[in-house]
Each structure stands twice: as structure tokens, then as C-alpha cells.
Amino acid sequence: ACSDGGTGAGEATGEPVEGGTLVYATGDAEPTCLDPHVGGNYPQALISTQYLEPLVGRDASGEIQPWLATDWEVSEDGLTWDLTLAEGITFTDGTPLDAEAVKVNIEHLQDPDTASSTGYLAVEKIAEVEPVDAGHVRFHLSEPDSALLESLSTQWTAIQSPAGIARGTDENCAAPIGTGPFVVTEWVPQQHVLLERNEDYASHGPEADHDGPAHLERIEWRFLPDPATRWAALQSGEVHVIDNPEPEAVVTAEAAGITHIDAPRPGSVNRIELNSSQAPFDDVRVRQAFVLSADVDPGIEALYQGVATRSHSPLSSVEPMAYSDPSLFVTDVAQAERLLDEAGWDEVDDEGYRVRDGERLTVRLPVSTNQSVAAEQALFEQIQANTRAVGFDVVITPLDLSAWYGALAAPEGGGENDYDAVSAPYTKVGPDVLRILYHSDGTVPAPSGYFANLSQVTDPELDALLDEAARITDPDERAELYTEVQRRVLEGYYILPLYDQQNHFLTRGVEGVTTLGTVSTPTFVGARLTS
Amino acid sequence: MSVLRWLLGRLAAAALVAWVVATVVFFALRAAGGDPSEAILGGPGSQASEEAVAQVRAEYALDQPLLVQYLLQLARTVTFRLGDSYARRRPVSELIGDQIGGTLALAALGLLLAWVIALVVATAAVRARGPVARRAVGLLRGAEVVASVTPHFWLGAVLIAVVAGGLGWLPATSSDSSLRSLLLPALTLAVPVAGFLGQVMRDGLEEAHTAPFATTARTRGAGEGSVLWRHSLRHAALPAIALSGWAFGSLLSGAVVVETLFGRPGLGRLLIDATHSRDVPLVIGVVLVIALGYVVVMSVADVLERLVDPRLRGRLEAVRTAPHGEVVS
Amino acid sequence: MSPVLDVAGLTVAFPGVGQVLRGVDLRLEAGRCLAVVGESGAGKSVLARSLVGLAGEGGAPARVSATRLHVAGQDLTAAGERQWRRLRGQDVGFVLQDALQSLDPLRTVGAEVGESLRLQGVSAPERRRRVLEALVRAGLDEPATRAAQRSGEMSGGMRQRALIASAIVSDPALLVADEPTTALDATVASGVLDLLAELRDAGTAVLLVTHDLGAVARLADDVVVLDAGRVVEFGPVDEVLRRPSHDVTRALLAAVPRGSRPGTTPPGGQEVLRAGGLTRRYRLPGGGAVDALDDVDLLVRRGEALGVVGESGSGKSTLARMLVAAEEPDAGQVELLGEPWSGLPERRRRPRRHLVRLVPQDPLASFDPRWTAGKVLTAAVRAAGSDRSPAELLELVRLPQAVLHRRPRAMSGGQRQRLAIARALAADPAVLVLDEPVSALDVTVQAAILDLLVDLQERTGTALVLISHDLAVVRRVCRSVAVMQGGRIVEQGPVEDVWATPQAPVTRALLEAVHPLP
Amino acid sequence: MREAAERLGATRLVRSLGPSGLVSGAVVLLVLLAAVWPDLLAPGDPTAVAPARAYLPPGEGGLLGTDASGRDVWTRVVHGAGQSLGVGAAATAIGLALGVVLGFGAALGPRWLDGLLSRIIEVLFALPSLVLALLLVAVLGAGVGPSVLAVGAATAPGYARILRARAQSVARSPYVGAARLEGVGAPRAFVRHVLPNTVWPLVALATLGVGQAIVWVSALSYLGLGALPPSPEWGAMLNASRLHITTSWWLTVAPGLAITVTAAALTLLGRRLSAVAPA
Numbered sequence A: 001a002c003s004d005g006g007t008g009a010g011e012a013t014g015e016p017v018e019g020g021t022l023v024y025a026t027g028d029a030e031p032t033c034l035d036p037h038v039g040g041n042y043p044q045a046l047i048s049t050q051y052l053e054p055l056v057g058r059d060a061s062g063e064i065q066p067w068l069a070t071d072w073e074v075s076e077d078g079l080t081w082d083l084t085l086a087e088g089i090t091f092t093d094g095t096p097l098d099a100e101a102v103k104v105n106i107e108h109l110q111d112p113d114t115a116s117s118t119g120y121l122a123v124e125k126i127a128e129v130e131p132v133d134a135g136h137v138r139f140h141l142s143e144p145d146s147a148l149l150e151s152l153s154t155q156w157t158a159i160q161s162p163a164g165i166a167r168g169t170d171e172n173c174a175a176p177i178g179t180g181p182f183v184v185t186e187w188v189p190q191q192h193v194l195l196e197r198n199e200d201y202a203s204h205g206p207e208a209d210h211d212g213p214a215h216l217e218r219i220e221w222r223f224l225p226d227p228a229t230r231w232a233a234l235q236s237g238e239v240h241v242i243d244n245p246e247p248e249a250v251v252t253a254e255a256a257g258i259t260h261i262d263a264p265r266p267g268s269v270n271r272i273e274l275n276s277s278q279a280p281f282d283d284v285r286v287r288q289a290f291v292l293s294a295d296v297d298p299g300i301e302a303l304y305q306g307v308a309t310r311s312h313s314p315l316s317s318v319e320p321m322a323y324s325d326p327s328l329f330v331t332d333v334a335q336a337e338r339l340l341d342e343a344g345w346d347e348v349d350d351e352g353y354r355v356r357d358g359e360r361l362t363v364r365l366p367v368s369t370n371q372s373v374a375a376e377q378a379l380f381e382q383i384q385a386n387t388r389a390v391g392f393d394v395v396i397t398p399l400d401l402s403a404w405y406g407a408l409a410a411p412e413g414g415g416e417n418d419y420d421a422v423s424a425p426y427t428k429v430g431p432d433v434l435r436i437l438y439h440s441d442g443t444v445p446a447p448s449g450y451f452a453n454l455s456q457v458t459d460p461e462l463d464a465l466l467d468e469a470a471r472i473t474d475p476d477e478r479a480e481l482y483t484e485v486q487r488r489v490l491e492g493y494y495i496l497p498l499y500d501q502q503n504h505f506l507t508r509g510v511e512g513v514t515t516l517g518t519v520s521t522p523t524f525v526g527a528r529l530t531s
Numbered sequence B: 001m002s003v004l005r006w007l008l009g010r011l012a013a014a015a016l017v018a019w020v021v022a023t024v025v026f027f028a029l030r031a032a033g034g035d036p037s038e039a040i041l042g043g044p045g046s047q048a049s050e051e052a053v054a055q056v057r058a059e060y061a062l063d064q065p066l067l068v069q070y071l072l073q074l075a076r077t078v079t080f081r082l083g084d085s086y087a088r089r090r091p092v093s094e095l096i097g098d099q100i101g102g103t104l105a106l107a108a109l110g111l112l113l114a115w116v117i118a119l120v121v122a123t124a125a126v127r128a129r130g131p132v133a134r135r136a137v138g139l140l141r142g143a144e145v146v147a148s149v150t151p152h153f154w155l156g157a158v159l160i161a162v163v164a165g166g167l168g169w170l171p172a173t174s175s176d177s178s179l180r181s182l183l184l185p186a187l188t189l190a191v192p193v194a195g196f197l198g199q200v201m202r203d204g205l206e207e208a209h210t211a212p213f214a215t216t217a218r219t220r221g222a223g224e225g226s227v228l229w230r231h232s233l234r235h236a237a238l239p240a241i242a243l244s245g246w247a248f249g250s251l252l253s254g255a256v257v258v259e260t261l262f263g264r265p266g267l268g269r270l271l272i273d274a275t276h277s278r279d280v281p282l283v284i285g286v287v288l289v290i291a292l293g294y295v296v297v298m299s300v301a302d303v304l305e306r307l308v309d310p311r312l313r314g315r316l317e318a319v320r321t322a323p324h325g326e327v328v329s
Numbered sequence C: 001m002s003p004v005l006d007v008a009g010l011t012v013a014f015p016g017v018g019q020v021l022r023g024v025d026l027r028l029e030a031g032r033c034l035a036v037v038g039e040s041g042a043g044k045s046v047l048a049r050s051l052v053g054l055a056g057e058g059g060a061p062a063r064v065s066a067t068r069l070h071v072a073g074q075d076l077t078a079a080g081e082r083q084w085r086r087l088r089g090q091d092v093g094f095v096l097q098d099a100l101q102s103l104d105p106l107r108t109v110g111a112e113v114g115e116s117l118r119l120q121g122v123s124a125p126e127r128r129r130r131v132l133e134a135l136v137r138a139g140l141d142e143p144a145t146r147a148a149q150r151s152g153e154m155s156g157g158m159r160q161r162a163l164i165a166s167a168i169v170s171d172p173a174l175l176v177a178d179e180p181t182t183a184l185d186a187t188v189a190s191g192v193l194d195l196l197a198e199l200r201d202a203g204t205a206v207l208l209v210t211h212d213l214g215a216v217a218r219l220a221d222d223v224v225v226l227d228a229g230r231v232v233e234f235g236p237v238d239e240v241l242r243r244p245s246h247d248v249t250r251a252l253l254a255a256v257p258r259g260s261r262p263g264t265t266p267p268g269g270q271e272v273l274r275a276g277g278l279t280r281r282y283r284l285p286g287g288g289a290v291d292a293l294d295d296v297d298l299l300v301r302r303g304e305a306l307g308v309v310g311e312s313g314s315g316k317s318t319l320a321r322m323l324v325a326a327e328e329p330d331a332g333q334v335e336l337l338g339e340p341w342s343g344l345p346e347r348r349r350r351p352r353r354h355l356v357r358l359v360p361q362d363p364l365a366s367f368d369p370r371w372t373a374g375k376v377l378t379a380a381v382r383a384a385g386s387d388r389s390p391a392e393l394l395e396l397v398r399l400p401q402a403v404l405h406r407r408p409r410a411m412s413g414g415q416r417q418r419l420a421i422a423r424a425l426a427a428d429p430a431v432l433v434l435d436e437p438v439s440a441l442d443v444t445v446q447a448a449i450l451d452l453l454v455d456l457q458e459r460t461g462t463a464l465v466l467i468s469h470d471l472a473v474v475r476r477v478c479r480s481v482a483v484m485q486g487g488r489i490v491e492q493g494p495v496e497d498v499w500a501t502p503q504a505p506v507t508r509a510l511l512e513a514v515h516p517l518p
Numbered sequence D: 001m002r003e004a005a006e007r008l009g010a011t012r013l014v015r016s017l018g019p020s021g022l023v024s025g026a027v028v029l030l031v032l033l034a035a036v037w038p039d040l041l042a043p044g045d046p047t048a049v050a051p052a053r054a055y056l057p058p059g060e061g062g063l064l065g066t067d068a069s070g071r072d073v074w075t076r077v078v079h080g081a082g083q084s085l086g087v088g089a090a091a092t093a094i095g096l097a098l099g100v101v102l103g104f105g106a107a108l109g110p111r112w113l114d115g116l117l118s119r120i121i122e123v124l125f126a127l128p129s130l131v132l133a134l135l136l137v138a139v140l141g142a143g144v145g146p147s148v149l150a151v152g153a154a155t156a157p158g159y160a161r162i163l164r165a166r167a168q169s170v171a172r173s174p175y176v177g178a179a180r181l182e183g184v185g186a187p188r189a190f191v192r193h194v195l196p197n198t199v200w201p202l203v204a205l206a207t208l209g210v211g212q213a214i215v216w217v218s219a220l221s222y223l224g225l226g227a228l229p230p231s232p233e234w235g236a237m238l239n240a241s242r243l244h245i246t247t248s249w250w251l252t253v254a255p256g257l258a259i260t261v262t263a264a265a266l267t268l269l270g271r272r273l274s275a276v277a278p279a
């Protein structure tokens, strides 16, 4: 149904032409800063892919590939990394890409003034950056980090011109300077960002299909929050590419011969995390009962109409180390009932909900209206209806992003820890995301009260496995450890995996659009409008 | 003398509005939870470090007692230095300045369209002769009521799906102030308002058309057209003008929805984003501008009403009764 | 000479209402005035409107037919809208019944008066000249100023004149005036009638619709009496008024207040109300002030009927409000039965409120629209703490018992006035103050109410203060009268003396406005 | 006797409502029936999901088809009536209550109070309802409660203004004057005249207001601030259906019609009632 990096296959398209302006309509929030070092969220990654490039890339098979760094080597103890930088690359302001520039970037990420969040975590273990000579840079780590290259392959650690960074946050946010195929020339808030072609483009990444600058002359990057409007705009030819289409639109598009790119995000899957730190989900039997009665397969099929496929793994299907176990997730209502009885939830009130010690079996499920699309919210409603059959009272509360984080956050950060189940996607390249999501360290809140381990798993054995995996660089051993981690997470019924983090693009009147193998953002290096 | 008093009254109202807005928004958003420093440090869910948070709190005086923060905010509001947006790190006045034009253009065109539609419908209604035409007028009345209760978001979605997506006549999105791109969103805004205005105008027109002065005009030899243009319409316009102040407020409210729907830049969308990110200065700024804009528009409607109706001059306060419920602005 | 108006067999019907005019014949020549009289609802206004093709104005479309319909020399028996429109304004001037609302309040008087000229395509300067001239002819001073004003800035009399100016601006052959004086007080009305007479003498044919027989006697050459859409009598004024041949005509004539109150003057009774040095000043919106009352002394004794007359704005209603303590005077005081009445806190007045009752000018407005007559009376009885029953009160004012369940809105004007009086009587008041109790009623009803008042006083002995602008009305009911002007009492004494030998110029003017019937 | 009189009043009301008023009345009654006794019209469970029966058009999928989760649209619309109507009524009640306090206070209180309350009314007017709603929802979280509160607060100044004018004109009317001259005290005059004569128009206003409020609360659903799932509140249903307009039109027609027809009927009925009301 889909084609990675597909060319306009079905639709009777015209001839590809050089130049022209491509209009991209995004449904993601408009970044408040175009520099992904600041904060660090997916919308920033999406747009910065066009003008900033990371040190390394990753191909479709999950293999790390050279990009701004052509070669790398790690010491025996895993504490020293030597990187060789590509030669003759300059930033679009003319500043050369050298070891000093890399040092400035890492320090920029680590500077509290930058207020970096995602990138800061990625380079947390880099203790010192040592420019060996212009073309070589050495990272000294505080402890071994097997995920370092994966971390460095994301847009959140992309390399910018030191001169650009030196301008200060405000200016750099408005127009970061990188090595990418396009340059930010204008940003009209709430309207668009204009990206002009970088005529001297030379730092081609793994996805580039030709040398030299991009075919397109310009990209108009528009913010169009309403999915129905985005779809209508694509249909009427006002825009060439849209992201975050509704499943409906994808199905209709495929029938109409509009190109569909399905590029699931790396890192974790979309799943419902069950808060194991408090009743009722502090009991594995209750968690299992919930999972066994949720019966999500028919819902996913109906709601997504084949656009999303069911997952049985904590990791995205694009992660080579993903481990699945469908046998754990078969629907078994009778077994669920039995488990609840065993766990002491053996009474039923007049409305049909289970009760224990006079307390109802309530599951509070806050839903972020910004992060969960309509189909997903509908799926939650189905889960609500299905689990009700065995006596769960699922209370779905739609919240705006701030309130949602507020509901999740730990009391220390002013939050309420007010959830029993939640779906919080997490995008990161590589299996190291497991450490963030399931290591007990992940229950320690940041000053804001935010913490990533929302199932609140605190399992010393799991911690040990994760720590070990983070140190070990041997791919096979690493894979083995991560498989074990995933098995424990699945068997503990901490999560109910749903499907990959959906990341779809529809394109019309353009060909050669591909997505990066890292965080699956689209690149327009090889794209051409078709007349 | 009375003009001066009127002006002073308006200014007092504006000052009061400013104070209330600043107070309400400030405390509302602070009560809403979520530390403002989050908004500053890359939005909700940020994992900014301890140092970064401390630094920001000091910089924005967030470490001061709440009352001090409130007074600071009040001082900024009173002096119209609205401060910097937390999330966008740009002066609020600049952000609003960038967006206000688009919203005003949209609301103005919406109001204009509403007036045109209402006028056409109302005049058609009073000029209808014969049973078929009367029946059509009956239907029109129904249509007015239905129009007045049609939710913007739904109307807009239907228009986008049909006119833009299906027929491809007009763009689905609206990014600039060209007529082509403004038409659909403005129409979306205009239809419900036109429903209200149309009802009011038709009532007024029917009343004026049978008033003794209209009969007198006929006894002087005036034709129906002449009676309409020279007499009845002015009378019918009066309540509609009074209502337009309210309508403008409703259009601004509608803009929040319509701008999001059509992907138009503007104050409405700015406000939603700002609220979602708990960007206190920005929310105060936008709400303030909208509220003051409303005061201004009401004043303009007042003046217009007085221009059309000399009877109102000298009277300080005209009793305006918007058709009801609709008073949701 | 061919008549300006020649109508035969004019029939007008409204769907759902039926025939309103049934074969009316009319004839009117240039330089003459034809009056159309009849009771309310007889079809006078419909007749007038039919003459300009606007019979169905303001309601359902009318079905009009006539065997002959000649107006200003044109045959309009089968005329279309276009032909009618040419006639209107140009050949026929029309003064509508609702004079106060017949000028568009949003347009200047100049624009209104000049409208028919504009429709005829008269150039602007020429138009202005003729508008000013018409305003002068209509008896308005400062025509240029008036032309720039709007109707809201003018008094009732001025509006009526402006309306007449708009009707005569293009020198029509026929002027139709529908009740041109009802809204005006006596002296102003008199001036308007003079104006119409002048126009008639200048050669305009005038069709005057009215229920004021005095005006008919003074102005008309011929008179047509309408009853239920039929002409029941037609002839020269003198003849019809002197020797009425039809019952309707006779009833109309009988109703005109004439003569003085029968019976003898009762001996001076106990003092009921005494007002001394009453002064009240109102501030006007544009700055400045008006003395509505200026040092007024008044004495009302038990069993007495005192009339208060004066032109509009002379302070009559203000005086009434002071007497019933609805308002405090700026200076002076009112005493009730020898004890202080004005200047007390309301709390102390309340126990004696039942002694004084006001029958307001507009009775309809004084009833809660949601209350039935029965409820109105029950409440009044309870407030007064009396033991009368509503049925008894209705009896007193000769209202049928069926009225008890009706709301005031569903009653006729006369019935409402009676109800207001009944309500006032609930308390057995020592004094009853009536503010213009009959000015809004048509003559026959008016006569009945006046008779009722005389009768009531005879039976109950309540003191009456009757306020009116019509000396003839006061003479019917009262034995003494006070004449007011500019907030002062300028003349006071027995009615017959004042009637016979008026002293103050206002009194003379008021008397002149009362036109004796032949 | 009294009964007969009352019946007379009822028939008079019916007659004066006219055809449009009667049709609207019938619609409102039907919606009320659905609200009070939904199982009579649609006995099913509005939240029962059946993914296998998703997106069935009317006919195949019951009277009005099925939605994304295979739930029966007719059942949902019927069961949603209670909440939607309740939402409208609650918002209107809040608006009216606030409006009564502000309006009566301004009209009947001392001058300074009138000045103060009038300013408050003006300020409330100046805050567009959605802005108010956004703020409230930010504080209280999403859901029907805050939306209702917001719409209520937003409608209050309108009611207040009308009530103030109305109460003032009644309080200054000749009939209240007449009562006072009869020796009736101020509180009694208020209870007997002012209150009843402002309440009747209130009924008409409220009817109108409920329809409006339903629409406004539904608008909040679009901003994600409306009813909580899986409630079949019409606004939430309409908003969810928006994305399927081109593919599953029936999803949008049912709640769309429910909202507009109910609101229009309430509006028409309100207008007729205010026309019938004694001035």
C-alpha cells in the first residue's frame, strides 16, 4: 500500500521539472524556535531536516551511515570516540565545518542557557570535546554510551554554524545556519517558513540520490493545523505534500493514485502505559486483565483501515532490534475476569463496574488532544467500551498539552501524577529508548516534574540489563540484552502496544520525496515537481 | 460637553477592560497549573535542567511572590509594554502587530458579507409580492434562523470539503489577504451573523415599511423602491448597526475557530497557541487587544447609530438590545 | 365646473374583515370643504385612503371597486399603480391621521416636505424655494430653520403644520386631511383649522375627516355622515347639524359637551386639599430649566368639583402629581384634611394614601398588562383596606360583570377609563384627581364618561379635580375652574363667570377654540 | 372554573403560536422526549462498539448508519439529546442567573450600583465567549462543565443588559407608579409587578438561549474543549464527523441536523413566545 521514498507511481503525472516552489503543509505545531537544539521536539526535527544535518545518518536497515562525519572509532573502554569530519564542507554562511564547530555545537547543547531538552539528554555523557585538528574531533565520555552514534544521528543534535550560534538564541531561533540543502530565508509566524535552495550544497547524506544542489528552488513550509483542510488543500492542488493525514485520507488518496509515504518513527511504538506505581495497576494481574480485555485488533483494523498495523513490541518496527510477542496479547475475556477475581476485584456495583474494598476499578486515562489523532481517540473509546465488559471504568479526559503534562507530572514538579494509563509516544533513534522509558532512573522527575518512565517500572533486574546494554558496543550482545529487556517489559504487562508511531505523508505533483532513516523526517534533496 | 463625557466614559470603560483582562488572565493562567518557566524552556514536558529553570525563573521574576508578579504584569499592561512572549521570546506587541491585520481583514470582510447577505434577504422579503414569493420569504425566514445557529467549524468544514476539495473553485487554505483566499473563511464567519442581522433587518424593514411616514411618502407619489431606499432602510439599519458591534465580537470569537480551520494566520490562532503553552504575557496581550478592539467597535457603532439617527444624539446611553442569546459575543 | 372629486359606488373590502365601505358616493368642488364624520371605525380613514389608491395600506390588500372614481379631473376607476402614483403628491395632498409619526424621524423636514417635488423632478434650488414657501403658508415661522430640523425636534402642532406643508407643496387640487387636529390642544388645533380654511378660500378642495363636530361647523361647507361604511346623511353643514335626520348624526351631536352642570352648588364643605405656594422647576436636557409650577395656591373642599384648564405644557399634570404626592414640590406644601401631606416620608403617607386617588391620563399604561380587571380591582380594594367587592365597583362605573376576566388590552378605551375610575373608587377617596380623563376618547364615549362623573359625585360626594385642556368638558362637570398658564394660575372662579367673561388672554383663546355648534 | 380559564389560556397560546411556533414546539417536545426517555426512541446502548460494523451507511447500518467504532448513529443522537439539551439549559441557567443578578441589581439598586454593574456588564461583553472559554478550560480542564460555565458567563451580559432595560422600564412604568400611589410598598410592587413582568420575556429569552448555547458548546468541541468521550454529545459527534464528510457523509448529517434543527426550533419558539408575551 505504500512505498518508502516512493515516486509518483499511480497518478498520471507530468514530466519532472527543475526548480519551482514546493508547498509543504504540516499539521504539527509551529515551532517556537527553528533551532532544534532549543527544547527539541518533532516539529523542529521535521523542518530542520531541510537546513541542518547531523554528524551521522542511518539507512533503512538501521545501519549507521556517514554524513558530516565520514568515519568514527571508539576506544576499548568505550570512553573515547574519534570522529573524522567530511572535507570541504562549509555552512551556508561560509563558515567551514571543522572540529571547533562540533565542539561549539555540543557545548551549545549542554549550556543551560540554550534550554535544550532532547539534545541535552542525547549528549549527556559527553564530558569533553577535544578538537584534534580541523578534520578530527575527539569525544571524552563520562561513561560508555553504545547509543552515542544513534543519538548523534538525530536532528536534535544536528550541527550548526558556530557563527550562527554566536548570534544568540533569539536570532538563531529565527534562522539557524546549517549545511543542509536549503536555507531559511523568511519566517512569517503562523503562516510559513520560506526555504531557499543552498546552491553550494555538498554534504549529501545517505538518502541523497544525486550530487549537487536540490532540484527545487524553494520550499514554502506552511502550518495548517486542521487535518481536513490539509487534505482538501492537497486535493485542490494548493499544496504538494501534507503530513499527519487522517487514515480516511490515506485510503482515499491511495485509491486516487496520490503517493503515500509511510515512514513510522523510530524509538518506541504507540502504546498505552499502565502506571504500575499505584492501584489498580500496581498488581500485574490487573494489568494483564486490562490488556487481555482491551481487544484492540478489530478497532485498529476498522479505524485505520490498513494504514496502521498492530504491534506487539515496545519498539518501533523500524528498529532492527525490536522484539515482538503476539501470544501475550490475545484477547481472553474469561482469563481477564479470573485475574481480576484473584486480585480481589471480585465485587460488582450496580453499574457493572468491579469494586474492591468499596472502591471502583477506575482507570484514569488523560488524552492529549494535540498528540492523539481522532482515530486514536476513537480507539481509546473502544478500549473503554471493551474493558468495561470485564468491569473496568476507564475515564478518558481530553486535555491540552500543558494540562496533559500537568496531569502526568510528578508532584515535585507541581503535577498531580493523575493517571493510571496514558499513551505518550517517544521518538528516539535506536533501542536505547528502552532505557529512557523503562529504567527506574526514568521515574526521577526533571525540575518540570516530567519523567519518561510513565509505566513507572522499577525493576532492578531490568535496570541492570539496560545499564549493561548501554555500555556494550558489540551489536550482537547488545541485541541480545535488548531482546531480554523487551521480553521483561512485555511479560510484565506494563504496556499495551498498539502500532508504530504513525508518520505518513501524502504527495501530489512531486516526485523523489524520501524520508531519513533516522527520525523519518522527509527530505527534499531529490524531489522534483511534476508539471 | 456630552461628547466629552461620552469620550471619557469610553476611556474609562477601556481602562477597566484592560485591568480586568490583565487580572483575570493572569490569575486564570497561573491557576491553570504548569510552571511558566516550562513555557519559556521549550514548552510543556520540557526536561530542562535545574540550572536552566533557575536561570529563567530569575530572569522573568518568577521567583518573586505571586502578588509582586501580578503588580509587575499590571504595570506592564498599564504602560502598554506588554512584555515578551514566554514561548516565542519576541515582544508581544510585535507578535500581535504581525497578526492583527489578517484578523481584522477577515472580520471586516465577514461583517461586510453578512451585511450584504442580510440586506439582500431583507429587501427581497419586504418586496415580495404574490403567493409564490411570499412562500419563498417564509422559507427564507427559516433559512435565516438555521443560518444563525450553524456552528462555524462545521460550516467551514463543509465549505472546504465541497467548494475547495470537491469543486476546486476556491482555495481551501487562506494565507494572505487576497480576496480569493479570504472569501471562504469570511463566508464561514458571515453566514451565522448574516442570519441574525437578516432577522433584525427584516423585522425593522417590515415595521418601517408600514409605518405612517412610509404611507405618507406613498401619498406623495413615492414608489416602493423609493420608500425602501429613502425611508425604510435607514430605520432597518439602526438595530443592525447596533448589533454590528456585537457581531464584530462574535466574528472575533469565530476567528479563533476559522483561523485554525483555514490555516490562516491571525489573533485567534495566536491566542489558542498561547493558551495551550500558558504563555501569560501573550494571552494577556491578545485578549486585551480583542477586548479593546471590541470597545472601539462598540463606540464606532454608537457614533454610526447617532449619525443615522439624530434622535439619539445627546442621549448618552442608547438601550441596545441585541436579539437575544446571540448576545454570546 | 367639473368637481375635483366625484365618487360613486365606492366599495372596499378586506379579506377576513368583509366590506368596510359599501357603495359610498361623494362630490366635492374646488374651493369647498367636505367633512366626513362618523363614529370610530365607521370607515372614514379607509375612505380617505381609497381616494389616493392606498386603501389597503398597512394591512391586508384591499379589494376596491367603484362605479365612478374621478379625482382631480382624472378617471381612476380602473387605474394602475403608475397612474395612482402620478396623482399622489401632485394632484392630491394627503395628511395622514397619525400626524406625530407621519414625518420620517430620520430625515429633515425640508427633505420630507420636498419629497413630492423631488419625485416630480423639480430642481433643487426651485424645490428649496417652494418648500420654504409651503412652510410659511402652513404657518411655520423661521422656515429655513424648520426645514433643517427633524420631526423629533418639533412640537406636535409644528409637526402637523409641517405635514400640511408637505401636502400642499405642489399646489394640489385636492387636500385630504384625516383627523388633522386630534393630537393637538385646543388653541393649536384652532390655528390648524384656520390654515385649512385659508387653503379652501384660495381654491383648494378640502376633504376633512374628523369626529370633532365643532371643527365641522367652523370649516366645512358640506358634510357626509358615515356609519358602518355607508353614507347615512349628506348635505350642507347647517342643515345636517341643525336638523339631523339620522340617528347616528343625532347621537354624534348629542355627545358634544355642551352647557353647564345641572343642579345647585352645594354649600362649602370641609377642606380636603390645600396647596400653598407650590413650585416645581425641571431641568432641561440641553441646560436651562422650566418652571412647571410657579407659586400655585389651590383649595379643594368636600363635595366640590374643581376644573383645571390650560394649554399644553402649562403645568396641569405636574400639579396633579403634587396633589397626589407622587412628587415633591421644590417649594410650598400640600395639606390633606388639614394635616401635612407633602414633604412627609412615604412611610408616614401610606396610611392615608387611600384618601387621595389619581386617574391617570393614559389608563392603559397604568394597568399591569398581565392582570385582569378583576385582579386590578381586588388589589385596589386590598390596598385601600376597604370592604367593597369588585362587582360592586363595576356596578358603580356601569361596567358589565363580564369585564372581570378580561385584560385591559382587550377592552375599549371607554371601558378602560371606567375601570381606572372604578379602581380609584375602591378606596372611597376623599378626593379624586382626574388627569385628562376623556381626551383620548371619541365624542360619544366621552359624553358617557362625563355623565358618569357627574353622577358619581352626586352619589358619593367625593371631591373632584378634573384636569382638561377643553373648557367645555370642565363646564359639563365642574362648578369652579382654575386656568393655568406657564405654571401659574392666571384666573380662578366659578365656571359660568369665567365662561361668560373671561379675564386672562389665555382663557379667551381657550374659549375661542371651542366652537359652538349652530 | 379556573381550569376552564386555564384551558382557555392554553388554547389561546397554541393559537397565537402560529404554524411555525407549533412545529418548533413539536420538535422541542420530541427532543425533550429523547432527553428524558431515550430508550423509548432508541433502546440500544449508545456506547456499545462493534468495529466490524464500522462506517456502515444508513440502511445497512440502521436508521442513520454507524460510526468509526460501529456504534449506531441514531442511538447516539437520541441518547445525546439529554446531554446536549442539558448543556444548553445549564449554560442558559448560569447565564440567566448571572444576568438576573447583574441586571436586576443595576436596574433596581442605587445609582452607584447601577454604574458599577453596568461597567461589569460592559467588560463581560468585551470578552468574546470563546476567549472566556479558553481561559476557563485552561483553569478547569476540558469537559462539559467548564464549557457550560464559559458559555453561561459569556451569555450573562446579554441577559443582564436586556433585564436591566426591562426591569427599569417596568419599575418606571405607570402601572407600578399607580400601585405605589395606592400605597403599595416597594418590595411588594417588585414581587407583584416587576418580577412577573420581566419573567415572561425571560422565558422566551431562555428558550432562545438554550438553542444558542448548544451551538456554542459544540463550537468548543472543535477546539477539543467539549464533552468527554464516549458521550454522544452532539457537538462532540459533529466534530468527530467533520473528518469524514467526504467519505461517510451520514456521520455529519445526523448530529448536524440535530443541532441546527433543535437550535432553530428553540430559537423560533423563543421568538414566537416573546411575540405572544404581553408587552
Ligand SMILES: Nc1ncnc2c1ncn2[C@@H]1O[C@H](COP(=O)(O)OP(=O)(O)OP(=O)(O)O)[C@@H](O)[C@H]1O
Pocket (backbone or CB within 6 Å): C014, C017, C020, C038, C039, C040, C041, C042, C043, C044, C045, C046, C047, C055, C056, C057, C058, C059, C060, C097, C211
Ligand atoms: N388595511 C386594513 N385591513 C383590514 N381591515 C382594515 C384595514 N384598514 C381598516 N380596516 C378596518 O376597516 C374599518 C374602518 O376603519 P377606519 O380606519 O376607516 O375607521 P375610522 O372611521 O377612520 O375610525 P377612527 O375614527 O377610529 O379613525 C375598521 O373596522 C378597521 O378595522
Ligand SMILES: Nc1ncnc2c1ncn2[C@@H]1O[C@H](COP(=O)(O)OP(=O)(O)OP(=O)(O)O)[C@@H](O)[C@H]1O
Pocket (backbone or CB within 6 Å): C282, C283, C284, C290, C291, C292, C310, C311, C312, C313, C314, C315, C316, C317, C318, C319, C469
Ligand atoms: N419629569 C419632567 N422633566 C422635565 N420636564 C418636565 C417633566 N414633567 C413636566 N415637565 C415640563 O414641565 C412643563 C409642564 O408639564 P405638564 O406635563 O405639567 O403640562 P400639562 O399642562 O399637563 O400639559 P399637557 O396638556 O400637554 O399634558 C412642561 O414644559 C414639561 O415639558
Ligand SMILES: [Mg+2]
Pocket (backbone or CB within 6 Å): C044, C045, C046, C097
Ligand atoms: Mg380613522
Ligand SMILES: [Mg+2]
Pocket (backbone or CB within 6 Å): C316, C317, C318, C361, C435
Ligand atoms: Mg398633562
